[in-house]
Amino acid sequence: MRVELDEPKCVAAGQCVMASPEVFDQREEDGVAILLEERPGDELLDGVREAVAVCPAAALRLVEE
């Protein structure tokens, strides 16, 4: 599974970091999300799915490869 971040859509809410701190971080200057793990391991996928669902900008997507 691969995580896609549509960066221009990100509103810097930081909800993804709270849902899945292993996979997401925020840029210091403007809070825009940073993808730490583009292909997170299975053990992280529940958190990533939570992050995708709570992202207020619908800027995240988890795609099967």
Place this chain on the structure above:
Amino acid sequence: MVVGASAAGLAATETLRREGYGGALTLIGEEPHAPYDRPPLSKQILSGEWSTDRLPLRRSTDLDGLDLDLRLGVAATGLELADRTVVLADGTRVPYDGLIVATGVRPRRLPGDGAHVLRTVDDALALRDRLAPGRRLVVVGAGFLGAEAAAVARGLGCAVTLLEPAPVPLAHAVGEQVGRVLSQAHLDHGVELRTGVTVTAVTEGGVRLADGELVEGDAVLVAVGSLPNTEWLVDCGLAVGDGLICDEYGEAAWGSPRPKAGGVYAAGDVARWYNALFGVPMRIEHRTNAAEQGMAVARNLLRPEARKPFTPVPYFWSDQYDMRVQAYGYLRGHDEVAVVDGDLSGRRFVAAYRTGDRLTGVLAVGMPPKAIRPWRQAIAARAAWHETVPTATPAAGARLDGR
């Protein structure tokens, strides 16, 4: 069945599927559009920066994967609890085993014709067509929606008059001092802000004030709050009162007499539920709450034996000019505001809100994420004010009055 095909309703259907529900799943939406995002309407869509093809919340292939009976462009008009049936505007009767109500809100309006409101994509496009350099826009209501629209219209070169009944915009929500800071940005950007004025009607060529004055404009936007879409639930037996009233799990409460049928939950702007983290009933019209509550009630509906109270720290953001406002928690009804980082005059600060001896909210403008996140965590941990906010704190010496 999920009634309401916006952020909350979509999150509910996705969660039901993700958590293993394989049965029939109907999603009813009054608007003809597939689920789309609303926060950009008063921002990037109104400014013309984005086209509407960026609004859908999910790609059509992702929606297809949910295997929904998706019925768009038709409103629910009635709920018959005893028969577990939802009645639609076209007369169709749709049975359900479990129901999630996510019918949202609609804008409050003023007497008179011709004013714009801003809730749907069609609303946003209609208003955008009226904005151009030199045009005069009158915005009634300086809440977050009116403020964002005013900022966008200034950016497009419109002359903007912002009318607000309160002496200080947003004071009831964020406190007087923070409200002043946010208003100052409008003055700095050339908005004519008039406070303490009551608009009684929309008229040809503008709006009429209570004292009879006509405020002229080429277009009028009315942004004076919203009303929960609960009319279709009146007389069905559920308790309705500024939203569909729910318990801490998001399950709809019974009116009287109590009918014998369960399994109705509510999520999003329409739901007034008891948030046990703050110990108060609340109805939250924020984008993030819609998704979180949709997920939470879907889980509670699916697994009644393992229900969990829905206890979020509410979050919202607002973009105005070069300012990004972010707030966590429940700021309404606070007793005190203190600036705990940065300073108000530079429009770079974190303000903390006290209710009783609890830290119940923070509002930040122009601050990095790491400066905000610990405060959010403190709110979630029910931190005591006196242990969290040092008494000597206030940068700029500002300890502010609440309410």
